[in-house]
Amino acid sequence: MSQGHDKPDLTIPVSDDDHLIGRADAPITLLEYGDFECDSCLMAYPIVKQLRQHFGDDLRFAWRNFPITTTHPHAIRASETAECAGEGGRFWEMHDVLFEHQTALADEQLREYAEQVGCDMAGYERHMAEHTHLQDVRDDYQSGLDSGVAGTPTFFINGMRHEGFFRYENLLAAIEKARS
Numbered sequence: 001m002s003q004g005h006d007k008p009d010l011t012i013p014v015s016d017d018d019h020l021i022g023r024a025d026a027p028i029t030l031l032e033y034g035d036f037e038c039d040s041c042l043m044a045y046p047i048v049k050q051l052r053q054h055f056g057d058d059l060r061f062a063w064r065n066f067p068i069t070t071t072h073p074h075a076i077r078a079s080e081t082a083e084c085a086g087e088g089g090r091f092w093e094m095h096d097v098l099f100e101h102q103t104a105l106a107d108e109q110l111r112e113y114a115e116q117v118g119c120d121m122a123g124y125e126r127h128m129a130e131h132t133h134l135q136d137v138r139d140d141y142q143s144g145l146d147s148g149v150a151g152t153p154t155f156f157i158n159g160m161r162h163e164g165f166f167r168y169e170n171l172l173a174a175i176e177k178a179r180s
Contacts, residue, residue: 010159011146014062019082019091022052022060028179030171031062031156033144036079036098037072037105040166044153045099047168055175063095065140066152074105076137081110083133084124085117093117 014020014029032048034041052061065082067075078098085094097113098105107128114124127133144154148161155162155171157178164170 009147009161010156012143013159014060018062018064019086019095020060020062021092023057024060026060027058028055028175029060029062029158030175031064033064033066033140033147033149033152033154033156035065035067035072035075035152036082036095037075037102038068038152039102040151041153042099042102044166047166047171050168051171051175054172058179059175063091064144065137066144066149066154067137067141068152074110076134077107077110077128078105079137079140080128080131080133081114081124083136084127085114085119087123087127087133088119090117090119094119 010031014031016024018031030048030051032041032044034044048061052059065079067079069076082091082094082098085091094113094117097117101109101113110128111121111124115121147156153166155166157171157174160178162171162174164174
């Protein structure tokens with residue numbers, strides 16, 4: 001939920017550097033700053049899927065990592081795992097697996113998920129050991145801070161912060177308003 005912040009605009013626009021699903025020229029871009037270990041993000045996960053199904057080609061969805069390490073000890077490693085999977089074109093598969101197994105995010109489980117989605121395991125092991133994608137995660141996090149993100153999930157619709165609750169009906173109405 002994102003309410004009461006004084007920076008409503010996204011400071012770094014959505015670009016090809018983000019994890020994207022949907023048409024590049026879709027009239028609506030929904031961006032989520034999320035944390036794979038966050039219960040609220042888990043609640044938002046099926047809502048986003050439902051919105052993507054409802055809007056079809058009119059909606060492009062973007063994800064940026066915002067791991068809240070003070071309460072989610074596995075969040076950074078889960079984000080690094082997703083970034084590793086993304087390197088091989090499997091980000092969205094890993095995104096889904098991480099949410100579907102949110103209570104099991106220890107390193108050995110993350111490794112199993114990487115194998116499950118078809119990651120190059122030698123590369124995965126090396127990148128995780130060297131924290132190759134840690135800076136990508138930190139960059140996402142910093143971009144969120146710069147845009148006033150204080151918690152997860154935080155949504156932006158066409159670059160403007162969604163100020164209401166993230167229930168399906170609220171996001172649907174906000175997207176419809178942005179589309180008109």
